[in-house]
């Protein structure tokens with residue numbers, strides 16, 4: 001099986017507002033997004049399909065066909081529109097990123113020929129994307145940032161072995177990184193709010209449970225969580241998962257960017 005991906009961009013406006021609710025309740029649930037005049041985003045949609053290689057042509061499917069199908073749909077229905085007002089489906093369903101990605105999945109999947117829709121990832125901005133896969137529920141990934149120092153050193157290895165394995169990362173006084181943390185939650189969009197999680201609550205939880213403890217700290221010296229542990233990014237991803245899991249009922253995955261070049265993922269025990 002081969003997988004290929006095509007990106008389609010569009011801009012759209014939306015407002016999160018349930019007409020039956022009072023202004024106060026809308027503001028309480030949707031925050032700034034409840035502004036009835038609307039606001040907008042430059043969305044990036046990644047379409048990944050899978051299929052068997054056609055031995056004659058050397059391709060699975062012509063990416064131009066994907067571009068025409070998805071690009072055409074997006075251009076007709078979403079690009080340059082105020083979704084709540086201009087789109088029949090989003091007059092009835094709040095145009096959250098989760099709802100938009102679900103709508104696009106249901107519209108695109110049945111129309112593909114010679115390939116199957118494998119994954120749709122819709123970026124609302126560089127810090128937030130919703131994703132739908134073949135078997136998955138919808139997921140929502142929020143990106144956070146923290147800076148921290150660490151020293152890679154294992155108590156189970158000799159001084160020489162530590163230097164051999166970790167090189168300059170074994171520097172006794174440590175070194176630091178700009179970490180980017182991707183927190184992914186999963187679920188079905190709530191039929192009323194269109195959300196799988198309250199982003200404000202998620203931000204507060206990540207801030208109080210993780211960022212407050214790790215940001216601008218030396219992981220080996222200043223934190224309880226890494227006492228006696230070697231804070232490699234594998235371990236940092238796993239520890240952050242364990243810190244958040246008791247507070248998030250729908251935690252799916254932790255992604256950790258140690259640098260722009262090094263990325264680590266942890267799905268919890270057993271996965």
Ligand SMILES: [Zn+2]
Nearest residue numbers: 014033039041
């Ligand atoms: Zn928005």
Ligand SMILES: [Zn+2]
Nearest residue numbers: 150169175177
């Ligand atoms: Zn490092």
